[in-house]
Amino acid sequence: MTFEYSLTHPLLSENVPRWDAEHDVVIVGFGAAGASAAIEAVQAGADTLVIERASGYGGTSALSGGEIYLGGSGGTPAQRQAGFTDSTEDLYRYLMMAGGRDADEARVRLYAEESLAHHDWLVAQGVKYKNTFLPERMVEPVTDDCLIWSGSEEAWPFSAQAKPCPRGHTPQWTGWGGGQLLMKVLGERALALGAAVRYDTRVLALIVDAEGAVCGTVVRSAGQTAYIRARQAVILCAGGFAMNRDMVRRHAPQLLRSGEPIGSPGDDGSGILMGMSVGGAAIHMNEAFVTLPFYGPESLIKGIFVNERGQRFINEDCYHGRVGYHALQQLGDRIFLLVDQATYQEPAEFTRIGIAAAGETWEEVERDLSLPAGTLTATVETYNRHARNGVDPLFNKAAQWLKPLDEPPFVALDCRVDYAFYSHFTLGGLDTLPTGQVLTEQREPVPRLFAAGRTACGLPRWGGGYSSGLSLADSTFFGRQAGRHAAASARRG
Amino acid sequence: MTFEYSLTHPLLSENVPRWDAEHDVVIVGFGAAGASAAIEAVQAGADTLVIERASGYGGTSALSGGEIYLGGSGGTPAQRQAGFTDSTEDLYRYLMMAGGRDADEARVRLYAEESLAHHDWLVAQGVKYKNTFLPERMVEPVTDDCLIWSGSEEAWPFSAQAKPCPRGHTPQWTGWGGGQLLMKVLGERALALGAAVRYDTRVLALIVDAEGAVCGTVVRSAGQTAYIRARQAVILCAGGFAMNRDMVRRHAPQLLRSGEPIGSPGDDGSGILMGMSVGGAAIHMNEAFVTLPFYGPESLIKGIFVNERGQRFINEDCYHGRVGYHALQQLGDRIFLLVDQATYQEPAEFTRIGIAAAGETWEEVERDLSLPAGTLTATVETYNRHARNGVDPLFNKAAQWLKPLDEPPFVALDCRVDYAFYSHFTLGGLDTLPTGQVLTEQREPVPRLFAAGRTACGLPRWGGGYSSGLSLADSTFFGRQAGRHAAASARRG
Numbered sequence: 001m002t003f004e005y006s007l008t009h010p011l012l013s014e015n016v017p018r019w020d021a022e023h024d025v026v027i028v029g030f031g032a033a034g035a036s037a038a039i040e041a042v043q044a045g046a047d048t049l050v051i052e053r054a055s056g057y058g059g060t061s062a063l064s065g066g067e068i069y070l071g072g073s074g075g076t077p078a079q080r081q082a083g084f085t086d087s088t089e090d091l092y093r094y095l096m097m098a099g100g101r102d103a104d105e106a107r108v109r110l111y112a113e114e115s116l117a118h119h120d121w122l123v124a125q126g127v128k129y130k131n132t133f134l135p136e137r138m139v140e141p142v143t144d145d146c147l148i149w150s151g152s153e154e155a156w157p158f159s160a161q162a163k164p165c166p167r168g169h170t171p172q173w174t175g176w177g178g179g180q181l182l183m184k185v186l187g188e189r190a191l192a193l194g195a196a197v198r199y200d201t202r203v204l205a206l207i208v209d210a211e212g213a214v215c216g217t218v219v220r221s222a223g224q225t226a227y228i229r230a231r232q233a234v235i236l237c238a239g240g241f242a243m244n245r246d247m248v249r250r251h252a253p254q255l256l257r258s259g260e261p262i263g264s265p266g267d268d269g270s271g272i273l274m275g276m277s278v279g280g281a282a283i284h285m286n287e288a289f290v291t292l293p294f295y296g297p298e299s300l301i302k303g304i305f306v307n308e309r310g311q312r313f314i315n316e317d318c319y320h321g322r323v324g325y326h327a328l329q330q331l332g333d334r335i336f337l338l339v340d341q342a343t344y345q346e347p348a349e350f351t352r353i354g355i356a357a358a359g360e361t362w363e364e365v366e367r368d369l370s371l372p373a374g375t376l377t378a379t380v381e382t383y384n385r386h387a388r389n390g391v392d393p394l395f396n397k398a399a400q401w402l403k404p405l406d407e408p409p410f411v412a413l414d415c416r417v418d419y420a421f422y423s424h425f426t427l428g429g430l431d432t433l434p435t436g437q438v439l440t441e442q443r444e445p446v447p448r449l450f451a452a453g454r455t456a457c458g459l460p461r462w463g464g465g466y467s468s469g470l471s472l473a474d475s476t477f478f479g480r481q482a483g484r485h486a487a488a489s490a491r492r493g
Numbered sequence: 494m495t496f497e498y499s500l501t502h503p504l505l506s507e508n509v510p511r512w513d514a515e516h517d518v519v520i521v522g523f524g525a526a527g528a529s530a531a532i533e534a535v536q537a538g539a540d541t542l543v544i545e546r547a548s549g550y551g552g553t554s555a556l557s558g559g560e561i562y563l564g565g566s567g568g569t570p571a572q573r574q575a576g577f578t579d580s581t582e583d584l585y586r587y588l589m590m591a592g593g594r595d596a597d598e599a600r601v602r603l604y605a606e607e608s609l610a611h612h613d614w615l616v617a618q619g620v621k622y623k624n625t626f627l628p629e630r631m632v633e634p635v636t637d638d639c640l641i642w643s644g645s646e647e648a649w650p651f652s653a654q655a656k657p658c659p660r661g662h663t664p665q666w667t668g669w670g671g672g673q674l675l676m677k678v679l680g681e682r683a684l685a686l687g688a689a690v691r692y693d694t695r696v697l698a699l700i701v702d703a704e705g706a707v708c709g710t711v712v713r714s715a716g717q718t719a720y721i722r723a724r725q726a727v728i729l730c731a732g733g734f735a736m737n738r739d740m741v742r743r744h745a746p747q748l749l750r751s752g753e754p755i756g757s758p759g760d761d762g763s764g765i766l767m768g769m770s771v772g773g774a775a776i777h778m779n780e781a782f783v784t785l786p787f788y789g790p791e792s793l794i795k796g797i798f799v800n801e802r803g804q805r806f807i808n809e810d811c812y813h814g815r816v817g818y819h820a821l822q823q824l825g826d827r828i829f830l831l832v833d834q835a836t837y838q839e840p841a842e843f844t845r846i847g848i849a850a851a852g853e854t855w856e857e858v859e860r861d862l863s864l865p866a867g868t869l870t871a872t873v874e875t876y877n878r879h880a881r882n883g884v885d886p887l888f889n890k891a892a893q894w895l896k897p898l899d900e901p902p903f904v905a906l907d908c909r910v911d912y913a914f915y916s917h918f919t920l921g922g923l924d925t926l927p928t929g930q931v932l933t934e935q936r937e938p939v940p941r942l943f944a945a946g947r948t949a950c951g952l953p954r955w956g957g958g959y960s961s962g963l964s965l966a967d968s969t970f971f972g973r974q975a976g977r978h979a980a981a982s983a984r985r986g
Contacts, residue, residue, distance in 0.1 A: 004704065004705070006933075006937070007934075008772050008774075008933040008935050009705060009772055100746065101742070101746035101749055102742050102743060212497070212502060246936075247934065249594070250776040250924065251776060253593065253594035253777075256594055257594075269934070273935070276769070276772075277772060279769075279770060281501075281743070281769075283743040284744070284779075285744075285778060285779070286777075286778070309887045313824075314824075329822050331807075372875065372879065372886035372887055373875075374871070374874070375875060375887065378867070378871035378875065381867070381871075382865065385867065393865035394865055431743065440499075440501040441500075441501055441740065441743075441762070441766050441769065442500065442766070443739075444499070
């Protein structure tokens, strides 16, 4: 008799032919969430195994900028050095707004209160921050500087509810890609503390006992199937599902408009699927971070975005991911960024933002774009008239970014959704408690199953509120929570 | 020893203490999908039980207008009598657009080809259609007439891709609420054919065998728990989840902006939860039909909708549910419908659309609404200028609805999302084959489990494409498919 199992169907423990290995805590995935979980689990005394399908630690976290969203409690060293006092309440309010209509109050509260301590923990693990501040708007530093404005803190409506403070902390690493450094620190730390690891190993299914408690994983490595027992818990830290285009189609089909998923091959939804296979609920599966990283050059923020009806749709000074979210909500693919001679600078090459039209008058640009007469021109006229008074009554763009677009030649930059670089990753995932424990759709815990990182639906859960550094903040902090609570869960005989 | 089970955790058959009853096919829910499934299952020779938690058949279908989206194959009697020839390809193309980016091609193809036969089947069951056509735009007939324009067929972009044809078929019933008639016919028919029924009975959980095949249900009635074996299959026809506001919060939080869910208490997601409990995938859980049924009076279609920046956002001649979908995509709650003296008529009372401002000039209205100077007025100016030429270059509203809004007094009707009647129900549900068989996230069938109606994600799966009658078309047609295929599934010992 053979017993079926798959990512979507767990193996019953009574049908396990043998246990090839046993550990207290088994962690699936060795990115930032998995490494953070491992560090805490080992330090809590648990015999911990990390299973990773690639040949080394890193995952999608290692492909990132390594930026982490940190603050509160009066401010991190970098914030204080730059003259900012960041209150826990302001961080809390910002994160509640960033989470959207279903922001997880308990999770946000915990993170706001412990974010500064989390910063100190990261430093204690070996993450280095230069603690310098770069006030200009950018995707991430190309220098080894630390602190940047990485969200919509200074932008309406966030600025009206929470005192703005920069919170994006990038490791001391020259050039983009500080995630490599972050993962080297966290990965090596987990190993040095004694976490066991199996690389080049794929998890095929979860194993559950007769009561539905998770008690192990079926894995495959070098052509061999092995059954690994988890005496205490399994933690799923296996990434999101941006690379599984079938899952994207069924849950977030608007992302198919962009051909630029961010992730590693591991972001195939397998962690989410395994969690669902034992009753875990996947929530907000339509939500994603989608961005056209149009700045820097930051002078482009002084331009105005319009859709194919010549209408503005967002305050351009908000985070580029919020612009991207709203760009995808417009009817039609054509999106333009309007600038004049004074504000134009060449967009970064990777953004694939070219010039759609240029002219000595906005009428000429409107005509060149084949926009209905009087649409784009009326939009620019209204914007300029108010910008001269330092206000933007439509979207409350902050005064520092308001400049009448009245110096010819005028340019419409081509930001069409089906061509420019709208990159994305998924925010939907398993519903969890702040402890990391996976919940069913009725919010009952699935016994002995935890999840963190993009396998879970965490702090970031709404595309309109995403800010750089939120995903790694969530992955590292709530990865730690999962590791600690998994290690503390009652041991089974 | 006790064995746990719940909506989110099936009972293993080995732990069933006794079988209180046995049937070939067990159907959960006696609305349109359940009744249609029962009729087919019984006629295919299956001993069929329908379990309903209310005291009679009907469900949410009985609360509806009873309208069914039918056509193709040259046209139904009502279509042909009104002079329309409806081709299968036009119906197919319309339904593919209506399904959005993840329209289910196989399902749409099957329905387009068999829709006329389905009409004849409905008539054969006893549904009466007067076959008269009402050309004016309305939510549903208050008379006992039959055929209406119930979607966006005549509106851009649908009209550009599929030849328009009215397809909303309402039973011969005077006043709103033809769903009562529809359900009386289908419910009585199922009973007359010999379907067994248990009313006032709640399904607590599914029962699965050791291989994961669904083989029964645990039910509760009059304080007693019973175990009902399904020799062949279980069909979940238990409605959507609009009434489960926690589920709405986790999957479609934008719906919380509206306090008007459409449904019966049974639309609590229990069918979807049970399907997920045995590995079924729930897809497009964020999608919903959301509408402000602003017409009739149809002259209001000649008005223009603007958001709180005075921008138009949709061609007002499309289906009111498509207007509602786009209204909810606007930043901010304030939505206005602008009309002039020639186009104003009093909105229906239930819509809670009042007058926000009125004036002798549009400048006055703009000022009264505290909209930024030059926004609403520019929008009206552009619209009027083009309307005089019979075109709408922004949204391609059809010429018959274009009239310059230039006859004072001018009125802004208040359609704010947080006050007016934006009613909604959910479109997300279990992924199924056209046979009704429930699929896992990897699109493997869950053995012996079927679903139909709003427990499944069917023909309608995108708020921007919904049309009246699509949900009942899907429920009745694919309910039948599920009944037939469940009855034909191999009998187990």
